[in-house]
Amino acid sequence: MRLIPPSPIPLRLSSLLLGLVLALPAAADPFDVVIANGRVMDPETGLDAPRNVGIAQGRIARISTGPLTGKRVIDAKGLVVAPGFIDLHQHAQDAASSRLKAFDGVTTALEMEIGVPDVSAFLVRKQGTSLINYGTTASHPAARAFAYGTPLKEPNLVAQSGPATNEPATAEQRALIDARLGSELDAGALGIGMGIQYTPGATRQEVIETFRLAAARNVPVYTHVRSFGRIEPGSSIGSVAEVIGAAAVTGASLHVVHINSSCLKDGLECIALVAGARARGLDITTEAYPYIAGMTAINSALFNPGWREKLGVDYDALMLPDSGERLTKERFDTLHASPESRLVILFVNSQEMVDRVIAEPLVMIASDGEDGHPRNAGTYSRILARYVRERGSLTLMDALRKMSLMPAQRLERSTPAARRLGRLQEGADADVIVFDADKVGDRATFQKPREASVGMKYVLVGGTLVIDDGKPVEGVFPGRAIRR
Numbered sequence: 271m272r273l274i275p276p277s278p279i280p281l282r283l284s285s286l287l288l289g290l291v292l293a294l295p296a297a298a299d300p301f302d303v304v305i306a307n308g309r310v311m312d313p314e315t316g317l318d319a320p321r322n323v324g325i326a327q328g329r330i331a332r333i334s335t336g337p338l339t340g341k342r343v344i345d346a347k348g349l350v351v352a353p354g355f356i357d358l359h360q361h362a363q364d365a366a367s368s369r370l371k372a373f374d375g376v377t378t379a380l381e382m383e384i385g386v387p388d389v390s391a392f393l394v395r396k397q398g399t400s401l402i403n404y405g406t407t408a409s410h411p412a413a414r415a416f417a418y419g420t421p422l423k424e425p426n427l428v429a430q431s432g433p434a435t436n437e438p439a440t441a442e443q444r445a446l447i448d449a450r451l452g453s454e455l456d457a458g459a460l461g462i463g464m465g466i467q468y469t470p471g472a473t474r475q476e477v478i479e480t481f482r483l484a485a486a487r488n489v490p491v492y493t494h495v496r497s498f499g500r501i502e503p504g505s506s507i508g509s510v511a512e513v514i515g516a517a518a519v520t521g522a523s524l525h526v527v528h529i530n531s532s533c534l535k536d537g538l539e540c541i542a543l544v545a546g547a548r549a550r551g552l553d554i555t556t557e558a559y560p561y562i563a564g565m566t567a568i569n570s571a572l573f574n575p576g577w578r579e580k581l582g583v584d585y586d587a588l589m590l591p592d593s594g595e596r597l598t599k600e601r602f603d604t605l606h607a608s609p610e611s612r613l614v615i616l617f618v619n620s621q622e623m624v625d626r627v628i629a630e631p632l633v634m635i636a637s638d639g640e641d642g643h644p645r646n647a648g649t650y651s652r653i654l655a656r657y658v659r660e661r662g663s664l665t666l667m668d669a670l671r672k673m674s675l676m677p678a679q680r681l682e683r684s685t686p687a688a689r690r691l692g693r694l695q696e697g698a699d700a701d702v703i704v705f706d707a708d709k710v711g712d713r714a715t716f717q718k719p720r721e722a723s724v725g726m727k728y729v730l731v732g733g734t735l736v737i738d739d740g741k742p743v744e745g746v747f748p749g750r751a752i753r754r
């Protein structure tokens with residue numbers, strides 16, 4: 271089943287060559303929606319000027335200095351009009367989280383780090399029920415669980431630490447893993463998601479063969495790398511080097527997720543590894559989120575013995591969301607051994623390092639959003655408030671580029687539909703945000719992680735308003751599948 275009809279608009283080669291990939295739809299006057307008098311910003315063309323934007327049939331149909339007439343006219347004077355943000359790393363795919371994402375300016379939220387356990391079931395569940403655009407990778411941890419006869423079910427994305435995570439796969443199991451990944455790609459997955467730290471039994475050989483499969487299918491690998499910290503073997507640098515090596519020898523494209531929390535004190539060195547590989551022609555990208563704490567399943571293999579030594583922390587670096595309970599050894603042991611998958615927050619990074627990583631030009635922003643962590647609600651507005659407005663370490667255009675164009679370009683490896691994402695250009699999908707750059711900001715905290723961000727006045731997904739004058743629109747589900 272195809273969820274996105276093929277584009278009726280042919281791409282023009284000349285435009286492609288210019289990087290302006292978006293051909294003009296037929297004129298439509300009056301437009302369905304006109305966003306008038308805003309400061310229109312597009313990180314690809316560098317446009318940053320007052321313009322009127324006409325939207326028709328779900329696309330940006332006209333960007334004009336002259337007046338446009340619309341069935342609905344939004345006065346955006348004093349507001350920024352920008353492409354909606356694309357979150358490559360969003361785990362929570364429930365309705366409440368989608369609403370929080372929309373208030374944070376996110377119009378596309380994809381589960382790419384690890385992928386959902388069943389791509390077809392996910393795409394069917396989301397079709398016609400999603401506020402914002404969605405999509406997923408094929409999950410290597412889930413394929414592994416499947417091969418071990420213990421399949422995962424949403425919302426569990428990784429298995430409890432056990433044979434399916436900790437043992438090397440046999441040749442028969444490896445064949446099952448590859449077959450499962452292949453059928454998940456056939457079902458519309460946008461790449462292969464690997465959480466190597468959650469499947470430490472996966473050998474280097476298994477990692478390389480999974481990259482080979484991705485290369486053969488011409489899709490990227492998105493990965494949470496094997497380990498973190500400075501103890502060798504298994505350091506952050508060694509772990510990033512492993513996947514860069516796998517990309518180099520197989521030709522697969524690679525996206526290293528949350529380089530902030532995978533590399534910690536060595537964040538800048540890990541970014542230098544990615545930059546060095548890119549300089550030698552490899553297609554490798556990375557992302558970060560703007561918080562000092564991570565969050566993950568406490569019964570996962572990430573907490574196999576040795577985690578405290580690797581991180582240089584003790585049990586009290588772990589906190590349960592909502593209650594704020596700090597863990598002791600006894601409490602940790604109970605929760606780690608439980609088959610119930612509970613999320614725990616890990617305070618393991620420094621604000622100074624996070625600030626430096628976020629400002630790095632090749633780092634895109636992705637939230638790693640999960641319910642119970644403020645990053646689910648606040649990541650994108652926090653970039654605009656803290657890094658653009660307060661610290662001035664990013665220009666507004668650079669921040670928009672990290673949150674819209676760069677993730678769209680990463681997705682172009684998987685689907686040509688991504689050429690219409692992340693741009694404020696004629697012909698682009700009308701995923702558009704209109705916000706007050708002086709007021710936009712995050713409100714979610716570790717104590718109150720579900721507080722919606724403020725400052726997004728209008729948010730459109732495929733030309734449909736999902737936030738109108740700062741208020742949520744009820745009963746609309748314009749989210750589209752982004753799929754191969």
Ligand SMILES: [Zn+2]
Nearest residue numbers: 383494527528
């Ligand atoms: Zn992760």
